[in-house]
Amino acid sequence: MRRTWWGFGMALLVGVIALAPAAWAATQPQVGGTLVYGAGADPDSLDPANTDSNPGEAVGRMMNNFLVRFDAKLNLVPDLATSWTQSKDGLIWTFKLRKGVKFHDGTPFNAQVVKYNFDRFLGPEKPLKASLHTPIIQSVEVVDEFTVKFTLKVPFAFFLNNLAHSATAMVSPEAHKKWGKDLTLHPVGTGPFKFVEWVRGDRVVLVRNDDYYEGKPRLDRIIVRTVREDSARVLGLEAGDYDLIVRIPPEEVPRLMREGRVRTYAEQSNRALWVKFNVTKKPFDDIRVRQALNYAVDKESIVKNIYQGLAAVIPTLVGPLNNGYAPVKSYPYDPAMAKKLLAEAGYPNGFKTNLWTPKGRYLKDFELAQAVQQQLQTVGVEASLETADWGSYLAALRKPPAENKADMHLLGWSPSTAEARWGIYPISACDQFYPRGSNLGFYCNKDLDELITKAVVATSLKARDQRLREAQELLVKDPAAIYLLATKETVGMSLKLHGVINSPLELVYVDKDTWKEK
Amino acid sequence: MLSYILRRILMLVPVLFGVTLISFLLLHMVPGDPAELLAGLEATKEDVDRIRTEYGLDQPLAVQYLRFVGSAVRGDLGISIQSRHPVFTLLLQRLAFTLQLSLVSILVASAIGLVAGIISSTRQYSAFDTASMLGALFGISMPIFWLGLLLILVFAVRLHWLPSGGAGTLRHLILPAIALGSASAAVIARMTRASMLEVARQDYIRTARATGYRESVVIFRHALKNAMIPVLTVFGLEFGYMLGGAVLTETVFSLPGIGRLLVEGIFARDYPVVQGAMIAVATTFVLVNLLTDVAYAFFDPRIRYE
Numbered sequence A: 001m002r003r004t005w006w007g008f009g010m011a012l013l014v015g016v017i018a019l020a021p022a023a024w025a026a027t028q029p030q031v032g033g034t035l036v037y038g039a040g041a042d043p044d045s046l047d048p049a050n051t052d053s054n055p056g057e058a059v060g061r062m063m064n065n066f067l068v069r070f071d072a073k074l075n076l077v078p079d080l081a082t083s084w085t086q087s088k089d090g091l092i093w094t095f096k097l098r099k100g101v102k103f104h105d106g107t108p109f110n111a112q113v114v115k116y117n118f119d120r121f122l123g124p125e126k127p128l129k130a131s132l133h134t135p136i137i138q139s140v141e142v143v144d145e146f147t148v149k150f151t152l153k154v155p156f157a158f159f160l161n162n163l164a165h166s167a168t169a170m171v172s173p174e175a176h177k178k179w180g181k182d183l184t185l186h187p188v189g190t191g192p193f194k195f196v197e198w199v200r201g202d203r204v205v206l207v208r209n210d211d212y213y214e215g216k217p218r219l220d221r222i223i224v225r226t227v228r229e230d231s232a233r234v235l236g237l238e239a240g241d242y243d244l245i246v247r248i249p250p251e252e253v254p255r256l257m258r259e260g261r262v263r264t265y266a267e268q269s270n271r272a273l274w275v276k277f278n279v280t281k282k283p284f285d286d287i288r289v290r291q292a293l294n295y296a297v298d299k300e301s302i303v304k305n306i307y308q309g310l311a312a313v314i315p316t317l318v319g320p321l322n323n324g325y326a327p328v329k330s331y332p333y334d335p336a337m338a339k340k341l342l343a344e345a346g347y348p349n350g351f352k353t354n355l356w357t358p359k360g361r362y363l364k365d366f367e368l369a370q371a372v373q374q375q376l377q378t379v380g381v382e383a384s385l386e387t388a389d390w391g392s393y394l395a396a397l398r399k400p401p402a403e404n405k406a407d408m409h410l411l412g413w414s415p416s417t418a419e420a421r422w423g424i425y426p427i428s429a430c431d432q433f434y435p436r437g438s439n440l441g442f443y444c445n446k447d448l449d450e451l452i453t454k455a456v457v458a459t460s461l462k463a464r465d466q467r468l469r470e471a472q473e474l475l476v477k478d479p480a481a482i483y484l485l486a487t488k489e490t491v492g493m494s495l496k497l498h499g500v501i502n503s504p505l506e507l508v509y510v511d512k513d514t515w516k517e518k
Numbered sequence B: 001m002l003s004y005i006l007r008r009i010l011m012l013v014p015v016l017f018g019v020t021l022i023s024f025l026l027l028h029m030v031p032g033d034p035a036e037l038l039a040g041l042e043a044t045k046e047d048v049d050r051i052r053t054e055y056g057l058d059q060p061l062a063v064q065y066l067r068f069v070g071s072a073v074r075g076d077l078g079i080s081i082q083s084r085h086p087v088f089t090l091l092l093q094r095l096a097f098t099l100q101l102s103l104v105s106i107l108v109a110s111a112i113g114l115v116a117g118i119i120s121s122t123r124q125y126s127a128f129d130t131a132s133m134l135g136a137l138f139g140i141s142m143p144i145f146w147l148g149l150l151l152i153l154v155f156a157v158r159l160h161w162l163p164s165g166g167a168g169t170l171r172h173l174i175l176p177a178i179a180l181g182s183a184s185a186a187v188i189a190r191m192t193r194a195s196m197l198e199v200a201r202q203d204y205i206r207t208a209r210a211t212g213y214r215e216s217v218v219i220f221r222h223a224l225k226n227a228m229i230p231v232l233t234v235f236g237l238e239f240g241y242m243l244g245g246a247v248l249t250e251t252v253f254s255l256p257g258i259g260r261l262l263v264e265g266i267f268a269r270d271y272p273v274v275q276g277a278m279i280a281v282a283t284t285f286v287l288v289n290l291l292t293d294v295a296y297a298f299f300d301p302r303i304r305y306e
Helices: A002-027 A054-063 A111-122 A128-132 A159-164 A173-185 A230-239 A250-259 A287-296 A299-305 A335-344 A365-377 A390-397 A420-428 A446-457 A461-477 B002-010 B012-029 B034-039 B045-054 B061-073 B087-122 B127-141 B144-158 B170-200 B203-211 B215-243 B247-252 B258-267 B271-299
Strands: A034-039 A068-070 A076-078 A081-086 A092-097 A137-144 A147-152 A193-199 A203-208 A221-226 A262-277 A311-313 A352-357 A382-387 A408-413 A481-494 A501-503 A507-509
Touching (some): A034 A230, A054 A193, A128 B045, A230 A250, A250 A481, A262 A501, A299 A365, A352 A390, A365 A382, A390 B034, A420 A461, B002 B012, B012 B271, B034 B045, B087 B258, B144 B247, B170 B247, B247 B258, B258 B271
Parallel strands (some): A352 A382
Antiparallel strands (some): A311 A481
């Protein structure tokens, strides 16, 4: 008996020793290898200050650093700035900078570099994203080599969020002096990976930056391929041609999970999809009609049936995970209530209207609009569906009230500063009517504007988020849109890939810790 | 002959002028604005206007067109509004790739098409004839998109024989060439068969047989050479279309060809890229037509150009 136990123990021990290396290899990060990343589109620009696309920003995040950056859950954490202080009036921000950081071209990072980058935003060049900083920053001063001081024009409670915006990546002043606007074709940052080439329509290639300040990255090389067709991306992943792909169509996810040959990973994004009313048009000037339409749409069923659960219902214009998002009580599905409100507003039999939607711009956008159209029909609202390619769509919507033909329009809005103010203000404030801003439904509520203003000048996060909560409650009472849902971004990857970042900003990228099994 | 070729090449000038003018007008008639697309949804009108000024889009249309013609004549096609890549470099990259893909595809298409067509015509109404003409019907009717995905599924995902997409090596070209070439193969097969059957009834074929030539000599030297003229026409047209870009094939297989450049340029309202691609496509089409005409004379010495 004793002998048997001993033998069993021995066998177990031998087994453990034999299996250990395999288990160790699977969990211990390995160094080296090329990552092939199937992206849905080409970057628009690799110059961070001129980027306005997810592919551009995602590639940028692998090459660049920021003063402060978002972690995977959109918390703000130190990056090139190690610490900071804010004056009592909220106007002066002082940042201590990280020492020993070098750009890919050898230029050392210091306070002059920070000043150069912000002077570029504030100066005559006016890169595309200049308007992120021009209304807020007065000046930037070098205090000493590793201390920099920002003076703001107005207190701005979202200043750190602006610094973490993809556009505010620090670029090499030497490279910018040399290339000017063509920096997009020769980007130079401080990030974990260095730029090699960009063959438009085909690939962007990056290599490991051995001098990266957080340590040597594990992957040798990254090839970001442009693979426009959704099915081709999925098939390519299954064939092993790509290690990582973005934007898997929801209907493919159950099959991929069942077969288990690749891994899928869905992350809630902060992109909110809604159907905005044009309140300058009847009957949308009537608050009861706007409320009624919110009651009329069964959002839960849309999430379940069209998105296969890869979306979340949102209470207002603001998607979850944004700083300052409040899960306020919103509209349940209640067609009877919708009919009652419509009758009170003088439309007992509904009315005819139109609903504009893009097709293929956002996840399932057209299908979503179709579902909304059908559900509005059940309360008597006949909306004709209008669609166009993105260029024509923008041209049709970005019009002053008198020329705007859309009664309702569907859009997706993802605050790239990851805060609720950006989810509300540019699209709903009284002073943001097109052409001044992106308020294309011409909604205006002075109380909302005031709450946002109070949030902006708040010097404590608690006070700021309280105002934002009240703003979101007000948006429920006085709806600017039919509030729908926030999509989830599903990435697919090889079973051998570890440590991919699927940021709620809809940015999928890798960092120094990402690794691939051999 | 030489003066004929030169004359045809000179004809390119008015052709290109017409093509660029029409595409320019069409592009500007479509709603949408490159500056607005570049600036995005969050941009203010000020941002958009700044871009319009930078790329001269605020100028009257006539001025914009003449400026374009002026620099194009000097060989400067400008830069992409979308990405700032020089248009000329983009075109060279894309044309080089499209040429590779088209050559492999037309090789695949003519190998399959000619063989199937010849055998079918010599064994009219046989099982092979029926099968190959049925296959040709499939080839013509099958949507390229679907065929492409099917090829990827079988040869890349299941069998792991070939890459699913992307460019690089000859192996990357095999599946796209089959997808792209299959429709052309079908057209060539049907045309070869019909033309061969027509020629086979001619007196000189009977004479050749009566003289005692071997059947293979009759078919290849007497019949095929004479049957080639209509086949060549089809061949030239198919090759021309391929060189003009095969946007569906390029999309399914993620290939950087001229077709996708053109279509994506249109969606981005990237005027310089679209204009450049139109010039490239028109030029290749005209040149391929010219080559076809010259080839007629080679196959049929009775055809002479003076």
